[in-house]
Amino acid sequence: MTPLIRAENLGKTFGASGGWFGGASDQVRAVDGVTFDVEAGETLALVGESGCGKSTLGRLLLRLIDPTDGTVRFEGQDVTRLSSAEMRLMRQRMQIIFQDPFGSLSPRRTIGQIIGEPLEIFGLARGRQARRDRVAQLLDQVGLPPAYMDRLPRQFSGGQRQRVGIARAIAVNPAFIVADEPVSALDVSIQAQIINLMQDLQRDAGFSYLFIAHDLAVVRHIADRVAVMYLGRIVEVGPKRLIYDAPQHPYTQALLSAAPEPEVDTISRRIILRGDVPSPSNIPPGCSFHTRCPIAQEICRQDRPPLAQVAPGQLAACHFARPNPIPVADAA
Amino acid sequence: MTQDLLRLSDVTVEFGPPKRPVRVVEGVSFSVGKGESVGLVGESGSGKSVTSLAIMRLIGGRVAKGRIEFEGRNLLDLPASAMPAIRGRDIAMIFQEPMSSLNPLMTVGDQVAEALLLHGWHDRTARRKRTVEMLDLVGIPNAEGRLGAYPHQFSGGMRQRVMIAMAVACEPKLLIADEPTTALDVTIQAQVLDLMKKVRRELGMAILLISHDLGVIADVCERVVVMYAGRVVEEADIRTILTRPQHPYTQGLLRSVPRRSHEAERLYQIPGSVPPAGSIRQGCPFRDRCELAVPRCAEEMPPMFRFGPSQSAACWVTAAAKGASQAGAAA
Numbered sequence: 001m002t003p004l005i006r007a008e009n010l011g012k013t014f015g016a017s018g019g020w021f022g023g024a025s026d027q028v029r030a031v032d033g034v035t036f037d038v039e040a041g042e043t044l045a046l047v048g049e050s051g052c053g054k055s056t057l058g059r060l061l062l063r064l065i066d067p068t069d070g071t072v073r074f075e076g077q078d079v080t081r082l083s084s085a086e087m088r089l090m091r092q093r094m095q096i097i098f099q100d101p102f103g104s105l106s107p108r109r110t111i112g113q114i115i116g117e118p119l120e121i122f123g124l125a126r127g128r129q130a131r132r133d134r135v136a137q138l139l140d141q142v143g144l145p146p147a148y149m150d151r152l153p154r155q156f157s158g159g160q161r162q163r164v165g166i167a168r169a170i171a172v173n174p175a176f177i178v179a180d181e182p183v184s185a186l187d188v189s190i191q192a193q194i195i196n197l198m199q200d201l202q203r204d205a206g207f208s209y210l211f212i213a214h215d216l217a218v219v220r221h222i223a224d225r226v227a228v229m230y231l232g233r234i235v236e237v238g239p240k241r242l243i244y245d246a247p248q249h250p251y252t253q254a255l256l257s258a259a260p261e262p263e264v265d266t267i268s269r270r271i272i273l274r275g276d277v278p279s280p281s282n283i284p285p286g287c288s289f290h291t292r293c294p295i296a297q298e299i300c301r302q303d304r305p306p307l308a309q310v311a312p313g314q315l316a317a318c319h320f321a322r323p324n325p326i327p328v329a330d331a332a
Numbered sequence: 333m334t335q336d337l338l339r340l341s342d343v344t345v346e347f348g349p350p351k352r353p354v355r356v357v358e359g360v361s362f363s364v365g366k367g368e369s370v371g372l373v374g375e376s377g378s379g380k381s382v383t384s385l386a387i388m389r390l391i392g393g394r395v396a397k398g399r400i401e402f403e404g405r406n407l408l409d410l411p412a413s414a415m416p417a418i419r420g421r422d423i424a425m426i427f428q429e430p431m432s433s434l435n436p437l438m439t440v441g442d443q444v445a446e447a448l449l450l451h452g453w454h455d456r457t458a459r460r461k462r463t464v465e466m467l468d469l470v471g472i473p474n475a476e477g478r479l480g481a482y483p484h485q486f487s488g489g490m491r492q493r494v495m496i497a498m499a500v501a502c503e504p505k506l507l508i509a510d511e512p513t514t515a516l517d518v519t520i521q522a523q524v525l526d527l528m529k530k531v532r533r534e535l536g537m538a539i540l541l542i543s544h545d546l547g548v549i550a551d552v553c554e555r556v557v558v559m560y561a562g563r564v565v566e567e568a569d570i571r572t573i574l575t576r577p578q579h580p581y582t583q584g585l586l587r588s589v590p591r592r593s594h595e596a597e598r599l600y601q602i603p604g605s606v607p608p609a610g611s612i613r614q615g616c617p618f619r620d621r622c623e624l625a626v627p628r629c630a631e632e633m634p635p636m637f638r639f640g641p642s643q644s645a646a647c648w649v650t651a652a653a654k655g656a657s658q659a660g661a662a663a
Contacts, residue, residue, distance in 0.1 A: 260547035
């Protein structure tokens with residue numbers, strides 16, 4: 001069966017080569033040779049620290065930016081080759097939820113206008129009353145009183161704004177939603193509300209999420225599978241259970257142990273990585289993680305390890321990853 | 333029991349015109365012992381940052397009521413001119429975004445040295461030596477060689493290390509850290525938290541760590557003060573808070589954090605949202621989101637009740653259920 005989304009060898013380089021400000025060293029390889037699928041109805045979490053290319057990858061899938069190389073297939077169709085008219089139609093199938101949904105919207109438009117805009121563009125509700133009815137229904141779906149449609153964004157709290165952002169994204173009945181750090185700016189007690197809402201809506205409508213996050217804690221409840229990125233590449237991907245209980249890449253292990261949890265006696269398990277993430281304009285040769293890796297050997301400085309299977313559905317890019325001992329039956 | 337280094341008693345902070353003040357912090361009391369690490373946890377609008385700024389007397393609002401005693405002296409009674417001598421030498425502070433606290437036009441070495449100069453390190457050679465020692469202590473590689481570097485040449489994690497070096501250069505008795513790792517990546521956050529624990533151990537200072545993240549506080553602190561909508565709602569040692577929280581807000585907060593030990597199908601969620609600052613004029617500020625609320629909660633703000641040797645919480649319902657008696661009297 002064709003996956004909903006298939007990214008193949010996807011890459012993005014930012015910055016001009018040569019020119020005024022010098023040579024190739026000014027180029028930033030934000031995404032490098034990324035291959036993965038998103039199945040219909042699933043949530044794939046994409047996790048990595050700042051500068052790892054996770055947001056760029058999300059935007060490449062939606063073709064909000066064009067890739068330097070590679071392809072993105074949506075239901076088998078290569079979206080990187082669509083004309084702008086074809087792409088426009090495609091946008092109804094794929095939506096995005098931002099960290100701050102109002103960062104890019106006019107503060108003078110009402111919530112009803114903001115949510116109604118995609119309905120108008122795609123001709124999904126004809127006439128003012130039909131549109132208002134549909135907006136009211138959407139507000140209700142995301143847990144806001146329909147009467148709020150005449151209010152302005154500034155009258156809303158952070159959590160309410162994110163509900164509006166979600167309503168706008170689901171208004172066009174998309175098949176795929178990129179959620180770019182949708183709860184990172186929210187208070188802890190509000191994060192849980194939004195995550196639960198996103199899960200409920202997915203269960204009802206059956207769309208897929210690419211849920212982008214900067215740590216593994218927040219996606220624990222919503223992800224079916226998890227992909228971990230480091231310096232533009234996926235270093236590990238697999239079913240949630242295997243990633244949390246038996247991570248094979250040392251970076252995944254460090255990332256998991258680094259997030260402090262409100263638990264007694266978790267501190268002793270912590271792996272503290274040395275140094276900073278290298279600049280994506282100057283990616284180390286070999287395994288790009290070797291400068292911070294606690295188990296790096298000579299081979300890691302020279303050869304880049306491929307993303308290889310360590311268990312059914314779990315792949316890791318590490319010379320020292322071993323077949324995962326956890327049987328899949330238990331892990332599922 | 334350690335001796336109190338810092339003690340806040342019934343502190344109320346107001347903003348806005350005196351005739352129609354907005355109370356952002358109300359009746360806050362807690363203390364920090366010598367060498368102790370205390371966490372102040374709360375969500376946005378809880379008043380945790382305003383409280384910390386009030387201690388340093390760095391707020392635009394007014395401390396309308398209460399006492400803030402440092403080593404027995406009420407800081408609110410001191411003339412404003414006496415504060416600079418206390419800031420940095422006795423109490424130092426670091427913030428979330430180190431770049432906005434560092435001078436972009438000054439070298440890192442000069443900035444640490446300036447902190448020393450202001451507090452009596454007049455000998456140039458000694459000052460330089462101390463600067464290198466401090467940068468070395470906070471883990472700046474090749475500290476001597478980096479003295480001439482500017483803040484923009486450092487990563488976020490390294491800048492926060494420089495801030496910590498500046499803050500602790502004069503060996504303050506108390507370090508106030510306001511969300512020091514919130515802007516950092518998780519692997520860098522782990523490094524900085526580890527550094528704060530090391531610096532505290534080596535210099536023997538007390539830490540007041542302000543954070544929205546109970547995980548961060550659990551990592552660094554021995555005791556926790558939980559704030560909600562400008563008030564202290566619970567206080568206990570860290571182990572007790574994590575294992576036997578009493579206030580419904582603390583319980584909800586802990587249950588809504590995704591983590592290993594309760595990977596249930598659905599996350600627990602506290603309904604509703606934090607009330608805007610100053611909007612709750614009477615009663616418990618959490619009552620509208622609380623599953624346990626009774627009519628009394630809307631009428632009277634509950635005082636702190638004692639639930640154990642180190643634990644107290646402000647909840648009528650829990651106190652009645654557990655037979656807890658009012659705290660306060662002994663304090």
